[in-house]
Amino acid sequence: MSKLLLVDDDLELNKLLSTYLSQEGFEVTAVMDGASAVKEASLHEYALIVLDVMMPGMNGIEALSRIRMNSAVPVLMLTARGDDIDRIMGLEMGADDYVPKPCLPRELVARIRAILRRTLPAGHTSGHEPLHVGALSLWPEKRLATWQGQALELTSTEFSLLLVLAQQAGKVVSKNDLSEIGMGRPLTRYDRSIDVHMSSIRHKLGNLPDGRSCIQTVRGIGYQLVRD
Structure with missing residues (x-):
């Protein structure tokens, strides 16, 4: 219970x-x-x-x-x-x-x-195996994440959204898919929650060595986690 x-x-x-x-x-x-x-x-x-x-x-x-x-x-x-x-x-x-x-x-x-x-293991990876994308590592079962070896302090939703992007690294994920998979609900009109969560995740991750954000916005579509 x-x-x-x-x-x-x-x-x-x-x-x-x-x-x-x-x-x-x-x-x-x-x-x-x-x-x-x-x-x-x-x-x-x-x-x-x-x-x-x-x-x-x-x-x-x-x-x-x-x-x-x-x-x-x-x-x-x-x-x-x-x-x-x-x-x-x-x-x-x-x-x-x-x-x-x-x-x-x-x-x-x-x-x-x-x-x-969303606090349970999710996605296409085994919960016991970490998912690595460049300097990012995620442990779905433990809901732990590190960036460049340092622990990330993520909320439950931030972790879920980052996991969705990591599972599709290099591909553009639509806002609606992020909302459906990462938040468990369809995206509603004028809903800015995905954008606010992404801004927070970007801030916590910092930039790549070349100065770019590792999460790129694809205007009018969604977001993409860059493979470094």
Whole structure:
């Protein structure tokens, strides 16, 4: 049974989602503020955190920032519908994905399960065998990655997206394929999550010896991991 931390200051919604998630087989701990979320994340191990953005006191963005100081636990943000700023900020701070509110409980469950599936071995490689592309090495089973021998601190989603690119190194992978395979959901119109995640991965990888980014953008199509 996967342990979830649910964080939302709306009492009725908190109770509704807690009940629904429990009925779907999750073990749920529910809190109603950002400070409690940070404390819970530091004291206990969770498979995933569902974190609302708009909360009084410490909001979800600040709570996420503090959680990411010590933990790579997957985080699914609840954002106001149409609020692109909160979505992008959340992704840039290390959120794995977001669901706009109001949302259907079954949609939330589908997103949670999609993220949790990505923590399992995936793709065309044996989970025990590392995948090497130039200075990049990935261990799918352990979900570990190194660049030039140094460990990479990647979120669950960043690892999954990088793995998809590595499995297709030298080829262009469309944004829709990246979203479907790496995030477990189809790409929606005006969805910038793939671009934000790729920007973060590029920053963590750094450049090739010739100064190029190892992840190239193919305008209007998608991204390509360069074989060095």
